[in-house]
Amino acid sequence: MEIHINIIYIILCLCPSVCQGLHLQGKWKTSNFFLFLTKFGFQKTDPEKMVHTQGVIYGNITTNANFTTNLQLVVVDSEYFIQFYGNRTLRASEACPNMFSKIDMLAFDSVCSPRGVEDFLRKVPCKKGGLCEDEDNPTNVIHGYQFTYKVRDTERPRFWYISLVSCYRNNTHGQKCRWLHNRDQHIYLDYDIWLVNGDPSAKHLNPFEHQFSFELHDVFEIHLIVFSICSLLFAVWMYPFLKQRHQITNILTLSIASEILGILCNLIHVTVFAFNGWGISWLGDAGDFILLVSQCVFMLFLFLVAKGWQITSIELSRRKILFSLWGTYTLLNLVLFIWNLTEVDMISNTDEWQTYPGYLTLAFRLVVMVWFIVELRHTFHQGLHQDRLDFFQHFGAFFLVWFVYLPVLVLISTQISALWRYKTILSISYAADVLAYAVLIHLLWPARSVLYLIKGEVPLPTYDLEITGLLDDLQETNIFNKSNVVMEGQDFNSDDELFGKISNKKIDKKGERFQNGIIANGGLNHVDGVAVINESML
Incomplete structure (x- = not known):
């Protein structure tokens, strides 16, 4: 844990000394009529801590060109934004009046609506070196900037939408205060805007909430906690992994390691x-992609265990079906990942799972779950050894729930506000993965896995076998009673449910192989206090 804190401290030291929130910079060509800048969730305002809990939007909007009419910076909540945004596609002569028809009911304007109670609008561009025209009280403006909005909502958190639009109020007597489209003035505006939750000068109170949109509050803590837990699990997992190298454990190790790497990138x-x-947007996208790879590798791991590969059989049967299902699942997740990067509408409150690729991916997850159950049931009936049966029972019971949880979670999340949905899905998904890894580490601990994994590559210490009671069985003569009378030159042919099928093994009349601690029908070699699962005897 101390290492993790040191890493974060180094990252913080490399960052600028002045902390800010969502930062928007760019140029807007006014001939494009409308530019949506961003959606930002502001927290609920506490009346007793108004200054430290209100939302703040501040910045500069300027131009190097000469301009004759002002355009509009619009900051509204979802109640007014839907109509405003929806009417932008009307004819040029009708778009501006219809976009502002509802906003004008409450928006303040010193000339056209002096009784307005909401501070929704700013005339832009602002004069260089001065405040925006609508900023009539300089003390309310953050020092060094041209405009400031203060968002206060004592009822609940809420999304606010920021846009630029080529509309202006007519000042002629015949059509005074009528909204018109700016057709003739084509200039570039430079904007530099910050959005934060709380007083910008008090960012130290909670830097990992102050700077973020409300739906991302606590995400830093979620990543940090899960990264710490997964790192601890990985350290624990290294013991059984190094004690008993195996193809199954190799795949699981790759899944856990890639999960940790993906979480670290996001952190x-x-x-x-x-x-x-x-932030480092490409690193965040890379982290999400690595997490996708981790999930797909983990799904392959589950498929192979359900087939009993390296547990009940060395051969992998019906592999074309297995890899077809796994390949399709991986492809659907990749399509969903690309769709989320390019097609998900930021303005809407839908997430990646509420899209056609999301629905298809969840539906296919249920399909592979059915195949998983069928294969697991078939594998379960192949083995008669009680330890294998117990393993498959525990494995199947838990991971059946793991398959189902995501579709159920997504279905429930449709009833959760978008302000809470992302972190709810993220935290529960992380929790499911962590619990899955913990369960597998328990099931594959050497003291247990020696009873059902085959083709081990590294010797197991004697004390690991003592825990299972297998070493005591080796010392009892009745362990050899599974065979009939063993005589010199007689072939031995039996099925050992612990280590697989053995046939045609020769035993000499003196029983020297028994004396050396070798089970002739199993492939377990006990020499000098070390038990070896012997591949050559399988």
């Missing part, structure tokens, strides 16, 4: 974002 992105308002 670094979120940490840097808290300090510069941009």
